[in-house]
Amino acid sequence: MSRERTKGAPATASTDPSSNEVLLEVQGLKTWFHTDEGIAKAVDGVTYSVRKGETLGVVGESGCGKSVTALSVMQLVPRPPGEFEGGKIMFRGQDLLSKSDAEMREIRGDEIAMIFQEPMSALNPVFTVGDQIMETVMLHRGLDKEAARAHAVEMLRKVGIPSPEERVDEYPHQLSGGMRQRVMIAIAMSCDPSLLIADEPTTALDVTIQAQILDLIRELQEAEGMSMLLITHDLAVVAETAHHVAVMYAGKVVEYAPVEELFASPRHPYTIGLFRSLPDLATEGERLETIPGIVPSAFNFPSGCRFRTRCSIATERCASEEPLLLAIVEGEEHTAACHHLEEAKEL
Amino acid sequence: MNTSPILEVVDLQKWFPIRSGVFSRPVGEVKAVDGISFHVGRKETLSIVGESGCGKTTAGRSLLRLIEPTGGSAMYRAEPDSEPVDLFKLSASEMRARRDDLQIIFQDPYGSLNPRLTVGNAIAEPLAVRGLAHGSELQDRVEGLLKLVGLRPEVANRYPHEFSGGQRQRVGIARALALKPKLIVCDEAVSALDVSIQAQVINLLKDLQDEFGLSYIFIAHDLSVVRYISDRVAVMYLGRLVEQGTTEQIFNDPKHPYTQALLSSIPSPDPTRRKARVHLEGDVPSPIHPPSGCHFHTRCPVVEPRCADVYPESIEIEGGHCASCHLIS
Numbered sequence: 001m002s003r004e005r006t007k008g009a010p011a012t013a014s015t016d017p018s019s020n021e022v023l024l025e026v027q028g029l030k031t032w033f034h035t036d037e038g039i040a041k042a043v044d045g046v047t048y049s050v051r052k053g054e055t056l057g058v059v060g061e062s063g064c065g066k067s068v069t070a071l072s073v074m075q076l077v078p079r080p081p082g083e084f085e086g087g088k089i090m091f092r093g094q095d096l097l098s099k100s101d102a103e104m105r106e107i108r109g110d111e112i113a114m115i116f117q118e119p120m121s122a123l124n125p126v127f128t129v130g131d132q133i134m135e136t137v138m139l140h141r142g143l144d145k146e147a148a149r150a151h152a153v154e155m156l157r158k159v160g161i162p163s164p165e166e167r168v169d170e171y172p173h174q175l176s177g178g179m180r181q182r183v184m185i186a187i188a189m190s191c192d193p194s195l196l197i198a199d200e201p202t203t204a205l206d207v208t209i210q211a212q213i214l215d216l217i218r219e220l221q222e223a224e225g226m227s228m229l230l231i232t233h234d235l236a237v238v239a240e241t242a243h244h245v246a247v248m249y250a251g252k253v254v255e256y257a258p259v260e261e262l263f264a265s266p267r268h269p270y271t272i273g274l275f276r277s278l279p280d281l282a283t284e285g286e287r288l289e290t291i292p293g294i295v296p297s298a299f300n301f302p303s304g305c306r307f308r309t310r311c312s313i314a315t316e317r318c319a320s321e322e323p324l325l326l327a328i329v330e331g332e333e334h335t336a337a338c339h340h341l342e343e344a345k346e347l
Numbered sequence: 348m349n350t351s352p353i354l355e356v357v358d359l360q361k362w363f364p365i366r367s368g369v370f371s372r373p374v375g376e377v378k379a380v381d382g383i384s385f386h387v388g389r390k391e392t393l394s395i396v397g398e399s400g401c402g403k404t405t406a407g408r409s410l411l412r413l414i415e416p417t418g419g420s421a422m423y424r425a426e427p428d429s430e431p432v433d434l435f436k437l438s439a440s441e442m443r444a445r446r447d448d449l450q451i452i453f454q455d456p457y458g459s460l461n462p463r464l465t466v467g468n469a470i471a472e473p474l475a476v477r478g479l480a481h482g483s484e485l486q487d488r489v490e491g492l493l494k495l496v497g498l499r500p501e502v503a504n505r506y507p508h509e510f511s512g513g514q515r516q517r518v519g520i521a522r523a524l525a526l527k528p529k530l531i532v533c534d535e536a537v538s539a540l541d542v543s544i545q546a547q548v549i550n551l552l553k554d555l556q557d558e559f560g561l562s563y564i565f566i567a568h569d570l571s572v573v574r575y576i577s578d579r580v581a582v583m584y585l586g587r588l589v590e591q592g593t594t595e596q597i598f599n600d601p602k603h604p605y606t607q608a609l610l611s612s613i614p615s616p617d618p619t620r621r622k623a624r625v626h627l628e629g630d631v632p633s634p635i636h637p638p639s640g641c642h643f644h645t646r647c648p649v650v651e652p653r654c655a656d657v658y659p660e661s662i663e664i665e666g667g668h669c670a671s672c673h674l675i676s
């Protein structure tokens with residue numbers, strides 16, 4: 001695939017990540033919830049890695065475990081009911097699962113920062129947005145109060161919040177949905193993390209501000225070599241921002257590839273269905289294509305391939321044997337977990 | 348679309364006081380919505396689009412009187428031949444009675460669900476309170492609604508925090524549908540959903556519209572969804588409407604420079620077609636200190652001197668396509 005850009009186009013993620021050094025490696029991670037009704041295997045063997053300076057896009061059906069995987073990396077999964085049942089989370093070569101709470105607090109905000117999916121639940125309603133940004137930078141960068149406040153105003157300006165000098169003293173409920181989301185982005189970026197986990201960072205943002213935020217993230221990436229784990233259902237944002245993409249379904253990664261390759265030739269039947277559902281492809285009046293059926297329950301995944309209950313080419317083998325995430329062409333990066341990749345080409 | 352609109356909004360205003368100091372004295376106001384007029388036809392979907400913070404949520408919540416509007420009127424006609432009532436003049440109890448017809452799907456599903464109520468009870472509540480269903484019938488209704496939005500009926504016994512973001516959003520949709528409303532304000536109702544579930548929910552909204560003649564005010568920033576779902580589109584900028592028209596008029600022939608900039612920044616779901624976007628120059632102005640004249644003049648690529656002095660009146664270009672810009676004559 002060519003990585004050419006049109007002349008004059010804004011810098012895009014197409015610039016190759018600076019190195020092949022792996023910063024974060026999630027290996028066979030299992031995060032389960034023990035509830036009264038049984039065990040919800042929210043994350044059930046997820047493997048992916050993020051290289052230094054690159055963006056890994058994570059997409060997948062609602063409820064497939066994207067956020068819980070990210071919260072596991074941050075070690076912010078409520079325990080109980082959550083429990084790590086297996087796997088490793090290697091960050092700079094060290095297993096985060098073996099860190100103490102105090103060590104994790106150091107790492108969070110300093111090395112790894114997260115933009116949460118629901119800003120209202122992550123922001124503290126009784127503190128002004130300025131206080132919340134200032135707290136982070138005073139803690140992690142040792143700025144004094146005055147410098148921290150100036151920094152807070154500057155960050156609000158950078159994320160496109162108008163009248164930042166006045167907004168800095170407002171409470172979260174006084175802001176619009178998209179402004180809250182941007183406050184959280186400002187908090188996360190305030191400490192120049194080496195890894196930014198962004199869980200649906202642009203869902204509440206209109207396209208113009210979205211473009212501005214994505215540019216800001218790219219700037220940081222180019223200047224500081226920041227890596228990003230970008231969880232989003234917006235395939236256009238993935239297309240524009242990610243270097244690699246992991247597609248998740250029912251607690252597992254079912255396909256992984258460089259971004260151009262995934263968009264040009266998705267191979268897993270789920271990924272193929274996902275791309276078909278884009279409203280862009282439907283013409284007016286037509287119904288949108290959907291993937292038939294309902295997402296399996298995390299309490300009771302189907303045997304074998306978890307997508308088989310909704311897959312049009314499933315066979316008996318799919319019910320009896322779990323497909324592994326394997327390279328489609330030996331030695332290449334593109335992997336998929338499906339027994340019938342040849343047949344899937346005809347979909 | 349029927350000739351008598353279900354809702355006709357004239358000059359809707361919502362200003363929030365800015366308070367300061369120990370005595371919380373008002374020192375100014377945020378003109379979040381500053382005089383917008385539009386109508387929603389029966390069985391029609393009107394989308395409201397515009398920059399984050401431009402007042403979309405405030406407009407939607409004011410219409411349903413979840414916050415009290417500062418001014419304007421909203422004439423609502425339950426049936427094509429019924430007498431219109433001004434929602435803004437109803438007493439609190441009269442408004443409560445109307446709420447069955449008028450529902451909202453909230454932008455922030457987490458904040459709008461009671462954390463101590465199972466989602467089954469959250470959906471059952473409005474039905475039970477009104478005595479519309481009991482016992483096993485109530486349970487069936489709840490299960491039916493959950494299935495409708497692509498959730499398993501078993502999840503009824505679980506609490507909101509046990510759901511993913513997109514699952515919670517669908518609980519909010521199921522709850523809004525429970526009372527078979529006539530008009531639903533969908534505030535970023537599908538924005539947390541992956542595309543396949545989003546497609547399911549959009550198909551569902553369309554089916555309900557065909558079957559029960561529902562009308563929607565659809566607030567969204569995803570323009571490909573807006574283009575697909577809407578009959579008409581209203582574009583907001585800093586508390587005011589700058590353009591409205593049919594979906595074709597807005598997408599194929601946008602007249603206002605802001606609409607043009609907005610459309611040019613639609614990202615494309617194709618990594619080989621990463622395109623140059625029109626970046627709007629200049630700081631995003633604030634509704635606390637809106638610019639003089641045309642609110643957009645500080646960022647407009649084709650600004651003229653008069654734009655800073657006079658607010659451009661809305662001009663009808665053709666067949667309901669209106670825009671507020673001095674360059675349109």
Ligand SMILES: Nc1ncnc2c1ncn2[C@@H]1O[C@H](COP(=O)(O)OP(=O)(O)OP(=O)(O)O)[C@@H](O)[C@H]1O
Binds near residue numbers: 043064066078508
């Ligand atoms: N505290 C909890 N107790 C029980 N189950 C939970 C809990 N938190 C999450 N889950 C379940 O774990 C699964 C994965 O949730 P997660 O939030 O990771 O989904 P997601 O992929 O981020 O989805 P979305 O796109 O909707 O945000 C879901 O089925 C959810 O119901």
Ligand SMILES: Nc1ncnc2c1ncn2[C@@H]1O[C@H](COP(=O)(O)OP(=O)(O)OP(=O)(O)O)[C@@H](O)[C@H]1O
Binds near residue numbers: 175179206363402
């Ligand atoms: N309770 C409140 N008190 C004070 N100001 C408020 C309040 N609610 C909203 N505002 C202000 O009103 C303006 C419009 O906010 P609104 O939530 O309507 O925007 P929006 O168009 O829905 O944006 P988004 O796309 O980000 O959700 C913003 O400047 C916001 O800060």
Ligand code: SF4
Binds near residue numbers: 268309311313338
């Ligand atoms: S393994 Fe079988 S069921 Fe699963 S995606 Fe492939 S063909 Fe479909």
Ligand SMILES: [Mg+2]
Binds near residue numbers: 511
């Ligand atoms: Mg999530």
Ligand SMILES: [Mg+2]
Binds near residue numbers: 177454534
């Ligand atoms: Mg809003």
